[in-house]
Amino acid sequence: xxxxxxxxxxxxxxxxxxxxxxxxxxxxxxxxxxxxxxxxxxxxxxxxxxxxxxxxxxxxxxxxxxxxxxxxxxxxxxxxxxxxxxxxxxxxxxxxxxxxxxxxxxxxxxxxxxxx
Amino acid sequence: xxxxxxxxxxxxxxxxxxxxxxxxxxxxxxxxxxxxxxxxxxxxxxxxxxxxxxxxxxxxxxxxxxxxxxxxxxxxxxxxxxxxxxxxxxxxxxxxxxxxxxxxxxxxxxxxxxxx
Numbered sequence: 001x002x003x004x005x006x007x008x009x010x011x012x013x014x015x016x017x018x019x020x021x022x023x024x025x026x027x028x029x030x031x032x033x034x035x036x037x038x039x040x041x042x043x044x045x046x047x048x049x050x051x052x053x054x055x056x057x058x059x060x061x062x063x064x065x066x067x068x069x070x071x072x073x074x075x076x077x078x079x080x081x082x083x084x085x086x087x088x089x090x091x092x093x094x095x096x097x098x099x100x101x102x103x104x105x106x107x108x109x110x111x112x113x114x115x116x
Numbered sequence: 117x118x119x120x121x122x123x124x125x126x127x128x129x130x131x132x133x134x135x136x137x138x139x140x141x142x143x144x145x146x147x148x149x150x151x152x153x154x155x156x157x158x159x160x161x162x163x164x165x166x167x168x169x170x171x172x173x174x175x176x177x178x179x180x181x182x183x184x185x186x187x188x189x190x191x192x193x194x195x196x197x198x199x200x201x202x203x204x205x206x207x208x209x210x211x212x213x214x215x216x217x218x219x220x221x222x223x224x225x226x227x228x229x230x231x232x
Contacts, residue, residue: 001188002202003195006178027200028176034202036226037153039176041200060144060155062122062222064180064198072117079119082180084143084157086118086150106178108224110152 002032006041021048021097030111039108044068044097052094059087060108067099118148122157137164137213146227155224160184160213168210175203176224183215 009025027039044050044066052071061070063083069076070085071094078098079085087093097103125141143155160166160182168187177186179199185192186201187210194214195201203209213219 001186001191001193003186003188003193003199005198006200007198009200027178028202032202033204034176035174035205037176037224039178039200039224041178058151060150060153060224062143062155062157062178062180064178070117070119072119075117077117077119082121082123083119084122084125084155086144086148088149089151106222108153108155108176 002028009041011043015048018051018053019049021045022050027106034111037108037110039106042095042103042105042107044095044103046097046100046102048103049096050094052092054090054092056089057110058089059085059093061085061087061095062106064104064106066097066101066103068095068097068103070095118144125157127159131164134167134169135165137161138166143222150227153224153226155222158211158219158221158223160211160219162213162216162218164219165212166210168208170206170208172205173226174205175201175209177201177203177211178222180220180222182213182217182219184211184213184219186211 014022023043029038130138145154
């Protein structure tokens with residue numbers, strides 16, 4: 001049974017400039033025999049952000065805690081715990097922590113397309 | 117831009133005995149042009165539970181708040197905020213609120229298979 005706290009999962013830090021202070025954990029993916037899509041948990045520390053980019057695959061996002069914003073095709077919207085977001089294929093997007101605590105969210109992508 | 121609090125989304129109550137005190141909201145789905153999978157937010161009130169059943173499609177689950185348990189192929193595990201769960205295809209499963217507050221979780225399924 002793959003049921004556990006996400007904090008117990010392996011984590012990978014991304015902090016290369018384009019992405020800043022971002023940690024990713026695979027909640028459910030091919031390594032757990034997931035057949036269609038991958039659930040990742042992201043933690044962005046205060047001051048951090050994901051890459052601003054666009055790509056062919058979509059994101060379905062749920063914000064668990066913290067405060068931040070979503071940049072989406074030229075507009076920016078504030079988000080916090082309980083917000084959901086759909087990043088459509090090819091939309092220009094970025095997620096940024098604008099608060100004083102970690103911004104934690106779930107982001108689901110199709111399998112075999114686990115670029116960020 | 118489809119970015120909003122899940123509480124603002126339309127909701128559907130399921131309370132037919134097999135399911136008890138369960139509310140579902142479509143966070144991201146075909147109505148938002150999602151191409152591959154559907155993110156739903158479930159709220160189970162204290163004393164409530166989903167149906168115990170199995171089916172061909174998988175669930176990828178993230179628990180946002182509350183306390184409950186996951187029954188999975190004969191075993192039960194306690195869950196709370198920040199737990200993740202993978203319900204594999206054909207696994208016998210049920211989610212139950214065992215706490216005093218709402219149990220709120222995200223459950224993602226493949227598109228066109230949005231049975232519960």
